Amino acid sequence: MVKKLQRKLQWVLSMVLILFVITILISTLFLQYMSSTTAVKEQIRAAEDRFLDNYYESLLQVRLKDGVADAAEEEEEETAVENKKVNAYGVVFDSEFKTLFTEFGNLSKKRVKKLALKMVLSQNESGIISHYEYRVRDIEENIQVTFIDRNDIQRRLVPVVVGSLALGVMGIICVLILSFFLTKWLVRPITENVRRQKQFVADASHELKTPLAVIDVNLDMARSMPDNPKYLGYIKGETSKMSRLIQELLMLAQVEDQDTVDRSETFSLTDTVEGVLLPFEAAAYDRGVTIGQDVAEGLEYAGRAVDISRMVETLIENAIYHAKEGSEIFVTLKKEHKAMVLVVENDGDTIPEEQMQHIFERFYRIDKARNRKNGHFGLGLAIAKGTATRYGGTIHVTSEDGHTAFTVVLPIEK
16 A cells, blocks of 8 residues: 555655656747747847948948039949858838849858748748848848848757757756655655554554453353452463553553643642652562652643643653662653753663664563563653653663663753
C-alpha cells in the first residue's frame, strides 16, 4: 500500500514539476520570440530613416551634377546604393511605381525591386512576404518600402532555442530524480508508522499468546484435578498479567493519540515527584539500593499531575530494576531557564549505543528474557516518551561506564 502511495505521489509530483519546467521553457522561448520580433521592427524603423536620408542625399547629388535649373520640370532619375553590411533593403517608388531609389545588399537590385513592388501591391502598411518583414509608408508624393530578412534574426535564435530545450530536458531529468528522492522522503514517516504498527500488532499478539497458552493448559489441568487449587492460582496470575498488559496498551494509545494536554490547572511538581519517591523506598531496599534526591522546593507546573506522576514512576522503577546492588539512585528536579528538568540516575550495566537508539520504542526490552519473567512488557519508557512529547518536551538517555541518566525537559507554558 505504501509503495503504491509512493508511486502515485511520485507521478503527481513529477507531473507538477515537469509542467512547471515546461511552462518556464515556453515562457522563455515566447519572450525570445517577442524580443526578436521587436528587434526586427526596430531595425525596420531605423532602416527607413537611413534609407530616406540616403535617398535625399543621392537625389541632391544627381541634381547638382546635372545643374538642374528648375526642379519642377526635372525628370527624376533612379539612384542606387549597395550596402552589404546590413540585411535591410529599401525602395522608393513614385506615384506611377517608377523606381527612384534602391538600396540593396546581398540581393540583386532586380530582386529587391520585385519584392518591394509585391509589398506595395499587397496594400498593407506592414506584413511578411516570404521570409521578409516589411513596412510601407508615404513620403511626400512617393512611396517608401523597407524590408528586412527575418532569417538572420531566426538564425540567431537557433542557439537560444537549442540551449533552452537542452536545459529543459536536463531540468525534466533532474525533476524526475528529485521527485523520486522527495517522494521517498515524504512517504518515509508513513512507511515508518506502518512498520511500527505491524511490529506493534506482532509484539502485542506475542505478549498475549503466552499467557493465553498458560491459561489454556492450566484450565485443562484444573478440570482433570479439581481438588488441586494451584492451577487456578496460575490462571489468576496470567490473567493479572494480561490485565496489566491491556492497561498499558490503552495508556500508550491514549498518550500517543492526544497531541495536546489540558493546562488549565496548576499543581505542585515538587510534591508530585516527592510523592512518587516515597512508595519506592521499600522496593529499593529489597533490591539493596538507596534513593537520593535533590528536588527544588515550590515548583509549580501546569497540566495533569497524574501524567507526570506516571512518567516519574516509570523512570524510578526502571532505575531500581537495573541498578546494581549497593548503589544509589539519584533524582534531581530543578527549574532551568524556561523549563522543568528531571534527571533520574543509577549505576548498573552500560546500555550499548545501538540499544539506546531503540530504548523508547514499544515492546523494546534490553534483557528480554529477564523482563518477561518479571512481568515487564517494554511499554513504560514508550509511555514516558509519549507523555513528554505531549507536553512539548523531550526525554533522552545517556549511559557511560555503567552510569545511566534519563533526562526529561518539560517547557513551562506562559
